[in-house]
Amino acid sequence: MTGGTERMWADDAASRMLGMRLVEQSAGHAVVSMVVRDDMLNGYGICHGGLVAALADSAFALACNSHGVVTVASGFDVSFLEPGRPGDELVAAAREVSSRGRSGIYDVTVRRAADHVVLAEFRGRSRALR
Amino acid sequence: MTGGTERMWADDAASRMLGMRLVEQSAGHAVVSMVVRDDMLNGYGICHGGLVAALADSAFALACNSHGVVTVASGFDVSFLEPGRPGDELVAAAREVSSRGRSGIYDVTVRRAADHVVLAEFRGRSRALR
Amino acid sequence: MTGGTERMWADDAASRMLGMRLVEQSAGHAVVSMVVRDDMLNGYGICHGGLVAALADSAFALACNSHGVVTVASGFDVSFLEPGRPGDELVAAAREVSSRGRSGIYDVTVRRAADHVVLAEFRGRSRALR
């Protein structure tokens, strides 16, 4: 892992509570997976959109902190294309798109592991702290 | 509760797992609260942004489904203004902003209950099913 | 006008080129109108979405600069609900939603003057310079 994110990830209780697993990470890049559990379903029996976003947000955090500077999310946009079903393994791959000064844009694509179908497209806005 | 959302909310395992509580709901409107637990913190010791978004998303779902038509989120945008701290009670208030045909826009403001400071501004995009 | 925005508006050649008119402005608030001309139509004969966004962006700029600090847009999101037709007068009303430190969120609703139907909902993200 890069940029001192080992400790950030080790301390990330929320990602652990949601069963997330770090698949890989390099500078400006990270892949995180999560299996949709029954306690992650919303009232329509599909994965709660906020938890799909949380998975993408964790991948985003690992990617944008990979440069060795403490960096926080100022916000993000997510579009949902397909629902996550119970038992699905979701894989979120984050990549740096652009940066300027202390601001950065990172895109995260969330796919279903079984068939690589895209479930969500997430775009994060980061801000490096001094 | 309106629009048949009682059952949707009763079946929402994810919101229950996160300890969310329905405060009030009416047509085009919903308020949901959540206390930031230790297992909701990210690697920097503040509430994971995805879980703040999940709270707002649950309020959004209750508001956009309040008209009696099954309605799903096609996406949302969220901006983070202040972090949530362990033990903070967060209150998400959702309101319908505009709609046209089967598409709607809902805004959700997430505040800290103790002092009403705004933690996040969320804008959801909904799509009613036939 | 407030915050020294008289000069900013007087120097705004783009808004003038597009025939925009300042209707009113106060602290954290601005209203700007524009009539859809034939040279503002896209290939489907409706007002180009970028120009609807430009109208909202001008109202946003007047609102977020009304506090006397030079403030720029770091970005915005816009959703289109109804098309603008040739000859329609569009009215964009901007209001401050939240702010924290040097960051702010402003919402702009664009309506057709004739019947107040909402054409677009715009959310701007601002950043005050030092």
Place this chain on the structure above:
Amino acid sequence: MTGGTERMWADDAASRMLGMRLVEQSAGHAVVSMVVRDDMLNGYGICHGGLVAALADSAFALACNSHGVVTVASGFDVSFLEPGRPGDELVAAAREVSSRGRSGIYDVTVRRAADHVVLAEFRGRSRALR
């Protein structure tokens, strides 16, 4: 050009008014350029953000209509990284990211031609009509 977009582009009076030039187009892809004129500057002497967005929106329209089905923008998000200066040639390159049913996500990067610096990252949401 593909998908019957020749006529759409020929009829696009707004893009013509703004001096836009089609550089290339193929299925799910389009590149459009525009030179920042003095009448495109805002009150701070830089290219009006709405016009940078309009350029990206035109590239998005050409890309999302390239599949032969009339497709409209339901909205977009744009982040501004660097300002456009008078005389700068801006180049917007649009590419399809994901699609599902009648919905699509297209990303557009706007660069300064002279040095390829990224000025803006735009993400469009499309909806194909029946």
